[in-house]
Amino acid sequence: MNNKLVNLKNNIKEFLLRHLYILYTIIAVTIKTINYEKLISPTFFSIKFILPPVLSSIIVICSISLLFKNKGRTRFLYFFNLIISILLIADSAYYRYFKDCISLSVIRNGILLSGVSSSLKDLLYPSDFIYLIDCIILIPLIRIFKGYFNKTAIFKIRFAEFLILLCIALPINILKIYDLTIEQPTLISTMVNKMYIAKVIGIVNFQVIDAYNVISTKVKDLKTLPPARQKEIKNYLKKKDSYTTSNFTGAAKGKNLIMIQVEALQQFVIGAKMNGQEITPNLNRWMGKSLYFNNYFYQVASGVTSDAEFLSNNSLYPADSGAAYYMYCNDTYDSLARQMNNNCYYTTAINGYKEGFWNRNVMYKAEDFHDYFAERNYNINETVGLGLSDKSWLNQTLPMMKNFKQPYFSFLITLSSHYPYDDQKGYGNFDVGKYKGTLLGNYLNGIHYTDAQLGMFLDNLEKQGMLDNSIVVLYGDHFAIPKNSIEDLYNFENIKNPTNLDWYELQKVPMFIHFPHDENKGVNSMYSSQIDLYPTIANLFGLDKKYMFGSDLLNTQNNVVTFRNGSFTDGKYFYVSFEDSYYDIDDKKTIKPTSKLKAMKEDSLTQLQYSDDILNHNLMKTFLKDDSKDKKR
Incomplete structure (x- = not known):
């Protein structure tokens, strides 16, 4: 035993x-x-x-x-x-x-x-x-x-x-x-x-x-997408391009287009003050002279800045994972630059950083820009943040643009206000009060600096008469304050007991369209997003709008904003996908989904899947080739 x-x-x-x-x-x-x-x-x-x-x-x-x-x-x-x-x-x-x-x-x-x-x-x-x-x-x-x-x-x-x-x-x-x-x-x-x-x-x-x-x-x-699925996607996009009105159609034909994407510019700084001083006095002033969209969301995913460019120039959703600028740089695109080229425009992309960052030197060719001006084209005489200061970059860019063949489309991307906003000496000494030394305080100082440079640039364009025949579009690219530092932002906005709806409502970026002689100024409060920019510009310049997931904001009555993670909003209700909850925006309370909200959710997922199909199978090349054959018949 x-x-x-x-x-x-x-x-x-x-x-x-x-x-x-x-x-x-x-x-x-x-x-x-x-x-x-x-x-x-x-x-x-x-x-x-x-x-x-x-x-x-x-x-x-x-x-x-x-x-x-x-x-x-x-x-x-x-x-x-x-x-x-x-x-x-x-x-x-x-x-x-x-x-x-x-x-x-x-x-x-x-x-x-x-x-x-x-x-x-x-x-x-x-x-x-x-x-x-x-x-x-x-x-x-x-x-x-x-x-x-x-x-x-x-x-x-x-x-x-x-x-x-x-x-x-x-x-x-x-x-x-x-x-x-x-x-x-x-x-x-x-x-x-x-x-x-x-x-x-x-x-x-x-x-x-x-x-x-x-x-x-x-x-x-590696397999070809079935013809029935291709036709399904084409028909869906055709329906997206049907409007009952034609407001501003062709109003900007023949004019120059200056499109400025601003690094980490968010809505919450617009009109806000610190100790009685405006954080963005110049942008506030220019928005008052423009058609200003105050409920405009960024929709970026893993590609952040490059996704903002991708959305705004192609009206397609970002890649489901990774950055489209890398994953799909060999695809064909019906981009804004391509459409402008077809209308005899000279098209350029301009920034002051490394040419290959975000694979831009490859992607801009895929998007059909005639030229790309980057760090190698500039005198690096002053650095703020990651590289050449916005001040020096814009000062050197203006005379370049003055010599461009007209009409032109210039796409500008700023740099100095890049996360983590640690070049406080370069930014200057804007008084951020109790937020001094925090990420939010550093950001406020950084965006105040960029605001000053943008104000100088826009004022100089105006003084030199370059805005008399130009449309200026300016918007922010993505969030400024990441989730791990959000508490200070809630405090800044005086938000008590924040929900995920509050977080989403803070993910807006400003966007404005400035017309010559300050025409058509006002505020558009419709919920909208970066994917809507290209179709809106296409309407103004009389361009083809066949293959876009966004809406023309000048002719849309009801718009739905869809995010890459499946969240969406129509301005009345907000679906937050990562908690699978529906919110009433007015009272900020969760609600049970109605059949209409469920249909919106399905449509949002359909759009994301269709956009993925276009990218994964390079469908735009097929669509454009088919269009070319149809024209020859």
């Missing part, structure tokens, strides 16, 4: 020692993952809700290690832990800036980090590196205790253990994923709402599904 007990104890001890490292890895990775889930779900976090999919997904992956023996198993578990730890650090930084989950495609954008290393530094917290501590400690421990870590059984036993773990964990995991597909049928296949997926089934499941979708999409893209 004693021998049996001794043998049993030895067998249990042997079993535990053999599986010690697997148990450790499961526990360690689960704790790390739960910690990340708390970060992305500060309000609705529930350990009971998230633990089953998190734990089961980790067990499924760790069970694979049982198919290896000795060093192979140890290495598999170590690198699984290491990869998840690095991903969680990257995901944490990405969430603080984008309020989203990092996708496999986004890694392509990593090459841009050399240009914005200071931004990354501010988004990474020292506490993030706790994820890596055990990975460092394990290196010597694995060597010291390799006798324990490398204990193994014969393959039959290991395979049986693998099957047992798989049979326990896999059904739990599949059930959670299945529940999500029942709740929102197309969510996992489209990955349109990454945050919600990660919150419901865990970040490990999200990363696995995302990797599968990215790879399978690339394989699908």
